[in-house]
Amino acid sequence: MRVxxxxxxxxxxxxxxxxxxxxxxxxxxxxxxxxxxxxxxxKEFVACAADAEATMRRLMGVPDDYRILFLQGxxxxxxxxxxxxxxxPGDVVSxxxxxxxxxxxxxxxRAYDLDVQVVADEAASSYTTVxxxxxxxxAEGSSYLHYTPNETIGGVEFGYVPDVGDVPxxxxxxxxxxxxxxxxxxxxxxxxxxxKNMGPAGLVVVIVRDDLLGRxxxxxxxxxNYKLMSxxxxxxxxxxxxxxxxxxxxxxxxxxxxxxxxxxxxNLAKAQALYGAIDGSSFYDxxxxxxxxxxxxxxxxxxxxxxxxxxxxxASEAGLKTLKGHRSVGGMRASIYNAMPMEGVQALIDYMAExxxxxx
Amino acid sequence: MRVxxxxxxxxxxxxxxxxxxxxxxxxxxxxxxxxxxxxxxxKEFVACAADAEATMRRLMGVPDDYRILFLQGxxxxxxxxxxxxxxxPGDVVSxxxxxxxxxxxxxxxRAYDLDVQVVADEAASSYTTVxxxxxxxxAEGSSYLHYTPNETIGGVEFGYVPDVGDVPxxxxxxxxxxxxxxxxxxxxxxxxxxxKNMGPAGLVVVIVRDDLLGRxxxxxxxxxNYKLMSxxxxxxxxxxxxxxxxxxxxxxxxxxxxxxxxxxxxNLAKAQALYGAIDGSSFYDxxxxxxxxxxxxxxxxxxxxxxxxxxxxxASEAGLKTLKGHRSVGGMRASIYNAMPMEGVQALIDYMAExxxxxx
Numbered sequence: 001m002r003v004x005x006x007x008x009x010x011x012x013x014x015x016x017x018x019x020x021x022x023x024x025x026x027x028x029x030x031x032x033x034x035x036x037x038x039x040x041x042x043k044e045f046v047a048c049a050a051d052a053e054a055t056m057r058r059l060m061g062v063p064d065d066y067r068i069l070f071l072q073g074x075x076x077x078x079x080x081x082x083x084x085x086x087x088x089p090g091d092v093v094s095x096x097x098x099x100x101x102x103x104x105x106x107x108x109x110r111a112y113d114l115d116v117q118v119v120a121d122e123a124a125s126s127y128t129t130v131x132x133x134x135x136x137x138x139a140e141g142s143s144y145l146h147y148t149p150n151e152t153i154g155g156v157e158f159g160y161v162p163d164v165g166d167v168p169x170x171x172x173x174x175x176x177x178x179x180x181x182x183x184x185x186x187x188x189x190x191x192x193x194x195x196k197n198m199g200p201a202g203l204v205v206v207i208v209r210d211d212l213l214g215r216x217x218x219x220x221x222x223x224x225n226y227k228l229m230s231x232x233x234x235x236x237x238x239x240x241x242x243x244x245x246x247x248x249x250x251x252x253x254x255x256x257x258x259x260x261x262x263x264x265x266x267n268l269a270k271a272q273a274l275y276g277a278i279d280g281s282s283f284y285d286x287x288x289x290x291x292x293x294x295x296x297x298x299x300x301x302x303x304x305x306x307x308x309x310x311x312x313x314x315a316s317e318a319g320l321k322t323l324k325g326h327r328s329v330g331g332m333r334a335s336i337y338n339a340m341p342m343e344g345v346q347a348l349i350d351y352m353a354e355x356x357x358x359x360x
Numbered sequence: 361m362r363v364x365x366x367x368x369x370x371x372x373x374x375x376x377x378x379x380x381x382x383x384x385x386x387x388x389x390x391x392x393x394x395x396x397x398x399x400x401x402x403k404e405f406v407a408c409a410a411d412a413e414a415t416m417r418r419l420m421g422v423p424d425d426y427r428i429l430f431l432q433g434x435x436x437x438x439x440x441x442x443x444x445x446x447x448x449p450g451d452v453v454s455x456x457x458x459x460x461x462x463x464x465x466x467x468x469x470r471a472y473d474l475d476v477q478v479v480a481d482e483a484a485s486s487y488t489t490v491x492x493x494x495x496x497x498x499a500e501g502s503s504y505l506h507y508t509p510n511e512t513i514g515g516v517e518f519g520y521v522p523d524v525g526d527v528p529x530x531x532x533x534x535x536x537x538x539x540x541x542x543x544x545x546x547x548x549x550x551x552x553x554x555x556k557n558m559g560p561a562g563l564v565v566v567i568v569r570d571d572l573l574g575r576x577x578x579x580x581x582x583x584x585n586y587k588l589m590s591x592x593x594x595x596x597x598x599x600x601x602x603x604x605x606x607x608x609x610x611x612x613x614x615x616x617x618x619x620x621x622x623x624x625x626x627n628l629a630k631a632q633a634l635y636g637a638i639d640g641s642s643f644y645d646x647x648x649x650x651x652x653x654x655x656x657x658x659x660x661x662x663x664x665x666x667x668x669x670x671x672x673x674x675a676s677e678a679g680l681k682t683l684k685g686h687r688s689v690g691g692m693r694a695s696i697y698n699a700m701p702m703e704g705v706q707a708l709i710d711y712m713a714e715x716x717x718x719x720x
Contacts, residue, residue: 003392007399010601015386018394022385026378032363032679034378036560036606039367039682072432072562073583076597080581111578195598200396202432202562202600218471219579221440223433237436238555240562241370242602246396319392322399 004344007322008152008297008335009175009196012344017249028245035245040238049239052248059251059259060177062184062207069206069226070234070244075101075174075193077224078204079108082170082189084220086212087143089113094142094167097121098130098158099151100328105172109146112217119145127154130292138167144188145169150176150294152196153326155286155333157294161186168212175296177205178254179338180264188212194243196296197338199250203243254338263338270336270345271295277349283356301331307359308332318351320344364704367682368512368657368695369535369556372704377609388605395605400598409599412608419611419619422544422567429566429586430594430604435461435534435553437584438564439468442530442549444580446572447503449473454502454527457481458490458518459511460688465532469506472577479505487514490652498527504548505529510536510654512556513686515646515693517654521546528572535656537565538614539698540624548572554603556656557698559610563603614698623698630696630705631655637709643716661691667719668692678711680704 005012028035029044038045053068062068071077082105087093092115095106099122109116117139120131138145145164150157152175161183162169168188177192184190189208195201206226213227222228228236254263275293278284278300286293286300302311308324308331315323325331336345365372388395389404398405413428422428431437442465447453452475455466459482469476477499480491498505505524510517512535521543522529528548537552544550549568555561566586573587582588588596614623635653638644638660646653646660662671668684668691675683685691696705 001392002386005393005397007397007402009598010397010399013394013397018386018396022382025382025385026362026375031681032361033365033681034373036378037365037367037370037373039370040561042367042682072434072437072600073581074432074597077432077581077583080583084581108582111580193598195601200600200602201400201598202603220471221433221437221444221581221584222468223437223440224581237434238369238553238561240432240560240600240603241555242560243562243600321391321393322402 003319003321004347005321006334010201011196011335011337012339014253014339017253020249036242040235040241045241048248049244052244055251059255060184065210067208067230069229070239071204071206072240074204075172075191078191079105081224083109083112085216085226087114091143092139092141094119094138094145096147098148098156099127099154101151102148105146128287129289130156130158133160136162138164142167148172150296152297155288155294155297155299156292159291179267179296181260199246200243202240267295270342274298274345277352281356283360296337297335299325299333311355315351320348320351363679363681364707365681366694370561371556371695371697372699374613374699377613380609396602400595400601405601408608409604412604415611419615420544425570427568427590429589430599431564431566432600434564435532435551438551439465441584443469443472445576445586447474451503452499452501454479454498454505456507458508458516459487459514461511462508465506488647489649490516490518493520496522498524502527508532510656512657515648515654515657515659516652539627541620559606560603562600627655630702634658634705637712641716643720656697657695659685659693671715675711680708680711
């Protein structure tokens with residue numbers, strides 16, 4: 001029996017995509033091999049990777065002067081990759097701090113002999129808000145400004161793209177990429193781990209503007225060097241072939257549903273339904289400011305935390321999985337990425353109402 | 361129809377493993393989810409990763425004072441990871457050069473302000489030999505000595521483990537790990553990309569002796585830092601969960617066949633049969649010194665290279681795939697990793713004999 005999986009990542013995948021991957025597992029594209037077994041230099045796999053790149057470019061409207069790289073090491077690896085590729089020692093860099101993923105990025109950047117300026121920090125609200133657009137200004141001479149459009153743990157999401165003038169804007173879009181349209185031309189670098197909206201863990205996508213290539217420090221590992229990887233079509237070494245294949249299947253699934261506008265409408269409807277259920281009850285609570293609420297990750301608490309364990313075990317029996325909140329926050333968290341259907345959100349809402357009726 | 365895939369990597373996988381992965385694709389371990397969808401912090405996945413680690417430790421006889429890490433970025437990433445983790449600027453390091461993969465490791469090490477000493481180099485034989493055991497001596501004060509036990513392109517393999525005294529011995533075992541027993545206690549660090557004998561691309565296994573942890577330079581990306589990853593059971597960030605799962609399936613497959621002694625006997629028999637066919641013919645030739653011939657990668661040439669294309673197209677029609685030699689070498693290359701059965705090698709030998717009969 002398939003369940004509704006509310007995991008923050010790795011996360012639910014489209015059932016049709018999993019079925020296709022299963023069906024093709026021993027004979028892919030007429031090769032008589034799994035996609036995992038074919039050489040990454042084979043014409044079949046080169047075409048597969050090129051199709052994933054082209055489909056992503058089309059779906060997101062990635063301009064011609066941006067490269068799309070398929071790398072390894074996760075978004076966490078890019079916390080180092082960004083400063084290594086875009087700075088020299090002593091440079092000023094600006095970071096916005098909206099929660100735990102921002103903090104990890106900031107902490108890693110400090111390893112690279114930089115003047116790290118945290119230009120906005122939502123500590124005062126306990127990270128339940130995002131900065132006002134007018135309050136985000138890059139520090140003088142910044143090599144880039146980095147922010148986290150969606151924080152999976154706090155459940156806060158920017159409803160806008162910061163305007164930082166000519167300073168390259170860098171975004172960790174791991175948990176929001178492909179969930180709604182985005183104007184890529186406003187960014188210098190977009191990166192994201194695949195394991196929320198783009199497939200299995202083990203792939204990180206980096207979208208980088210051409211003029212930012214070629215600035216890497218000599219100490220940058222070749223596998224994290226944007227220019228070397230761009231010149232090699234992301235095949236300087238063996239890429240994570242199965243992950244790239246899965247990304248392609250998912251991109252075509254998104255396109256088949258109508259692309260990012262349609263995905264945005266789906267995701268907004270799911271989020272509105274769930275937040276509506278929480279706000280309409282005095283039994284459940286979400287602490288995030290309404291204009292900063294994430295469409296992807298919805299943390300909520302019960303009026304009495306002593307009921308948490310019973311809520312979770314009942315949910316699990318009802319096929320509603322992985323609802324436990326992050327250990328640093330407690331309570332519940334429902335991650336409702338692209339692959340979560342409205343039926344899953346409705347099943348959760350129904351379960352919550354019934355639990356409140358019997359325990360409220 | 362399944363074929364025999366002689367790709368150098370990504371490479372053939374055991375059919376039983378692929379079938380299990382396919383069968384479990386939408387409901388793994390009774391979770392109602394794919395292994396790709398479950399949280400890496402779930403009890404099911406934590407158990408899966410721990411089982412892969414324990415099975416690898418048992419199969420390879422990894423001593424208790426070694427950690428087994430599951431990282432990303434490939435062996436190529438470790439070309440940087442090794443010097444970042446084991447050296448300070450200005451240190452002396454020793455490398456053995458037996459071909460193209462050695463050279464890539466050496467080239468990457470030069471990025472880290474080291475005194476890189478190439479203490480043995482097989483250039484004189486055009487990389488068709490390995491150094492004599494007595495000729496491998498680490499340079500005075502070396503932080504480590506690095507070598508490549510098997511070169512996939514040249515098809516040369518060490519039949520012995522170099523003795524370098526107290527200097528930590530570091531080996532890129534990507535193409536030979538799990539193919540035969542190895543005395544892990546002789547090494548400081550063993551690393552290997554998964555895509556030959558350990559599953560799909562996207563996972564690199566690092567086996568590191570405890571006393572070598574904690575020496576990383578501050579510029580080491582956290583995701584490549586052995587100590588941080590060891591302390592976090594390789595889950596500092598989201599690991600490549602599907603790849604770890606596949607590794608586990610493959611390790612159990614190896615164990616079910618009798619472990620590394622049995623695998624060694626299988627691999628030796630396959631290699632002897634194929635080299636025997638080549639040596640018994642004046643139509644085919646392998647240039648590698650007999651004591652340095654790889655059990656995993658068997659390059660060979662035809663007497664008349666004008667026949668290469670016809671040889672390859674006929675082989676492909678017979679279900680013998682990916683036999684074209686590396687672009688830098690030409691000719692043919694048969695990679696016969698663990699998952700290649702003797703039946704596949706015999707089918708190749710039969711095809712070669714028939715091709716020689718009709719074209720010789």
